[in-house]
Amino acid sequence: MGEAKRTQYSVHDSADGKYSQKQMSLSQASALSFGGTANLGHAAPALRQALLTWYGEQGRDLPWRRSRDPYAIWISEIMLQQTQVKTVMPYYQRWLKLFPTVADLAKADQQTVLKAWEGLGYYARARNLHKTAQLIVKQHDGVFPEVFEDAIALPGIGRTTAGGILSAAYNQPVAILDGNVKRVLARLVALPKPPAKAMKELWQLSEQLLDPQHPRDFNQAIMDLGATLCTRHRPSCLLCPWQSYCTAYRQNLQSELPMTESRAPLPHKQIGVAVIHDNDGRILIDRRKQEGLLGGLWEFPGGKIEPNESFEECVKREIKEELDIDIEVNDRLITVDHAYSHFKVTLNVFNCTHISGEPKPIECDEIKWVTLDEIDSYPFPKANGQIIDAIKEQAKG
């Protein structure tokens, strides 16, 4: 190789700035020839063997792995969607004590289910768990379905989750493609594009590699590999059972892969929020509609500020529109900044006094006046926790 091999250029098309800017040499870039089905068929047996041996020695001891109960495994798979193991652990343990069986979950009311989920985020997962539990009781004799087509037809269960459950609970040879597997495979073949742009190829790879003799352990093992060694930052390649098979490692690209797509900055919204007090020491809360953001959870009413509007005007207007009552807007209680997955908010929270009118659920499902003792039994979004703390603090002092 001559001088050309050190030629620096962006692998990505910087013209549209879509991919993050990372530099690599021409020889490295030319090695990124993966397109379509990778030729890993011949190496699959050796890859399986190396991975399973490593898993036997270094695999994580996780509570749901000690169980073969499809219900418990299902719960864990849903909780683990876009959520780290460490975060899930306490929720998982509490959940199984609250709802030990599918039947227990099915007969619970949604508020109890959402309260158990409170703080985990992506609340459609909890609503779908509840719905699906009732479906399993009614349509599947109370047992999580063993047929892939039946499983993936259930609310909240996609291809990866179905594969995760069927392989873990029933040892079925069904492939998975979660964040860990995507990253591991992207490095293994030095995938020359963001995983999101190569889903078909990655699924093929996952299916091709899956050990038909040990699907349960293989799927768990490849996830462990991604979670503990083949991490996003500073991967431990020297300890990796796939080191000698890994194209990224061979090309010293492990820190550059997988490729990422840069995202537009999140929009920021200013929200006016009302903590409405009545004359009996109660506060008004409302339950959000089932669909959309934070569906089914409780909140303090309010809404987005309009151009050339003060926070006080915003709060008074929103409360009139949403509840059809008149209030007096008093002092600012607290200001809460919070980031959701696709936008940021500042909650400008004001103490308010109920003046007149019976509140109507115009843009929500339900309204309640609650005391500070009762409020803890309602599921609230994370950002509202600070507001509740501030109200309690205010009541003390």
Next chain:
DNA sequence: CATTCGTGGGT
């Protein structure tokens, strides 16, 4: 195929 869905942790 792109967007909408939470929250906590890491850099």
Next chain:
DNA sequence: TACCCAAGAAT
């Protein structure tokens, strides 16, 4: 600090 990302699914 600000941004990225984590055992994804639904629309």
